[in-house]
Amino acid sequence: xxxxxxxxxxxxxxxxEVNITCSHNNIATNDYIxxxxxxxxxxxxxxxxxxKTKVTNEVASLFIPADRxxxxxxxxxxxxxxxxxxxxxxxxSAAGNKLTFGGGTRVLVKP
Amino acid sequence: SQTIHQWPATLVQPVGSPLSLECTxxxxxxxxxxxxxxxxxxxxxxxxxxxxxxxxxxxxxxxxSASRPQxxxxxxxxxxxxxxxxxxxxxAWAYRDRVFGTxxxxxxxxxxxx
Numbered sequence: 001x002x003x004x005x006x007x008x009x010x011x012x013x014x015x016x017e018v019n020i021t022c023s024h025n026n027i028a029t030n031d032y033i034x035x036x037x038x039x040x041x042x043x044x045x046x047x048x049x050x051x052k053t054k055v056t057n058e059v060a061s062l063f064i065p066a067d068r069x070x071x072x073x074x075x076x077x078x079x080x081x082x083x084x085x086x087x088x089x090x091x092x093s094a095a096g097n098k099l100t101f102g103g104g105t106r107v108l109v110k111p
Numbered sequence: 112s113q114t115i116h117q118w119p120a121t122l123v124q125p126v127g128s129p130l131s132l133e134c135t136x137x138x139x140x141x142x143x144x145x146x147x148x149x150x151x152x153x154x155x156x157x158x159x160x161x162x163x164x165x166x167x168x169x170x171x172x173x174x175x176s177a178s179r180p181q182x183x184x185x186x187x188x189x190x191x192x193x194x195x196x197x198x199x200x201x202x203a204w205a206y207r208d209r210v211f212g213t214x215x216x217x218x219x220x221x222x223x224x225x
Binding site: 034036041042043044045046049087091092093094098099100101102103104 | 147153154155156157160170199201203209210211212213214215216217218219221
């Protein structure tokens with residue numbers, strides 16, 4: 001079971017870049033790393049997923065070093081609407097392994 | 112496009128009463144389906160998942176049960192609710208290419224047990 005550890009909270013200001021690092025020391029060879037965003041009273045929303053190196057989409061980038069024991073979600077030029085909880089997950093590749101959402105990182109974007 | 116529905120949106124139930132929450136998915140076939148619970152201010156806890164009709168895997172032993180009577184319908188039930196069952200219940204679906212693929216969540220049901 002690949003447990004994830006990420007900061008409890010982070011503050012930022014509009015227009016800044018926010019980087020959230022997640023550690024997952026026990027990640028298995030074929031596991032994927034996925035990040036979700038959750039607003040209050042809503043279900044989480046998929047942001048980005050990666051296996052190694054760098055992945056970029058229209059909302060974020062995901063950096064994964066060669067050893068894959070950590071990953072960093074990068075949110076460029078955040079706005080007030082990016083205030084949310086961000087979850088890092090290791091998606092197990094084998095049946096029988098659990099999918100675990102950690103406590104997430106509460107990001108507060110200030111004006 | 113795919114959509115996922117959950118109802119009811121909110122529910123207040125007395126301790127010891129039964130529970131039935133329903134989730135349906137539209138726009139896809141043979142999805143994997145999942146039930147999660149989120150306590151106030153906490154992360155999500157996977158309760159059940161299903162890879163097909165009648166196939167249910169339980170992640171956490173408790174007084175809840177799940178059923179999948181149709182391909183795109185997932186039901187969470189309890190015979191007798193406990194105070195500790197209060198929380199935000201989320202249903203999710205994923206494509207069947209992996210056991211736990213990218214999760215697409217519904218709007219959730221907020222359950223308060225009094």
